[in-house]
Amino acid sequence: QAQLVESGGALVKPGGSLRLSCVDSGFAFSDYYMTWLRQTPGLGLEWLSHISNSGSTIFYADSVKGRFAISRDNSKNSLFLQMNSLTVGDTGLYYCARVRPGTIEAFFDWGQGTLVTVSS
Amino acid sequence: QSVLTQPPSVSAAPGQKVTISCSGSSSNIGDNFVAWYQQLPGTAPKLLIYDNDKRPSGIPDRFSGSKSGTSATLGITGLQTGDEAHYYCGSWDSSLTGGVFGGGTKLTVL
Numbered sequence: 001q002a003q004l005v006e007s008g009g010a011l012v013k014p015g016g017s018l019r020l021s022c023v024d025s026g027f028a029f030s031d032y033y034m035t036w037l038r039q040t041p042g043l044g045l046e047w048l049s050h051i052s053n054s055g056s057t058i059f060y061a062d063s064v065k066g067r068f069a070i071s072r073d074n075s076k077n078s079l080f081l082q083m084n085s086l087t088v089g090d091t092g093l094y095y096c097a098r099v100r101p102g103t104i105e106a107f108f109d110w111g112q113g114t115l116v117t118v119s120s
Numbered sequence: 121q122s123v124l125t126q127p128p129s130v131s132a133a134p135g136q137k138v139t140i141s142c143s144g145s146s147s148n149i150g151d152n153f154v155a156w157y158q159q160l161p162g163t164a165p166k167l168l169i170y171d172n173d174k175r176p177s178g179i180p181d182r183f184s185g186s187k188s189g190t191s192a193t194l195g196i197t198g199l200q201t202g203d204e205a206h207y208y209c210g211s212w213d214s215s216l217t218g219g220v221f222g223g224g225t226k227l228t229v230l
Contacts, residue, residue, distance in 0.1 A: 103171060105155050105210055105212040107155070110165055
């Protein structure tokens with residue numbers, strides 16, 4: 001069964017940057033819209049961004065718009081999240097997931113998550 | 121503060137039925153489909169229900185979903201101790217142009 005594996009989480013100072021990666025071990029990565037989400041003790045589950053299978057359509061949550069950038073490389077079965085101007089509020093466990101075809105709000109095949117800690 | 125509203129906790133005995141509510145507004149649940157997720161301790165969320173009432177393959181029919189107006193409900197019958205988890209509802213918000221979630225409901229099987 002295809003799996004999604006996130007990486008790139010780390011401890012970073014406020015104002016810093018990180019680039020998260022999500023690699024798909026399956027063979028149909030380019031068929032799916034993909035999404036990044038995060039989970040924090042304070043806000044629970046939070047949707048961050050969607051990218052279409054071709055990369056031509058992208059959505060962002062207001063909380064990360066202008067600071068985060070989603071991208072994908074279908075030739076490498078990889079999804080990315082470039083995070084800039086990080087704040088303490090961005091601390092959390094970051095997940096990538098597939099968007100179920102035919103939906104925009106149903107996410108499946110979540111990865112195990114990668115931990116981002118923003119602290120001075 | 122989550123956009124969708126869920127009760128913080130529910131409980132019921134093994135074998136019984138429980139329902140979890142999710143309340144939203146005309147721009148999210150009222151205008152879009154609802155999904156439900158189960159998060160067992162220490163694991164990532166798992167899709168239980170999509171398109172309000174559809175189950176992905178492998179999800180038992182003990183789990184059901186429904187939607188009416190700006191509210192949705194997850195039902196679980198024949199409760200098992202293994203169902204103890206946090207449950208989240210999610211939808212799309214047409215005004216925000218983004219995904220939204222409830223704050224989660226902790227299910228305790230007494």
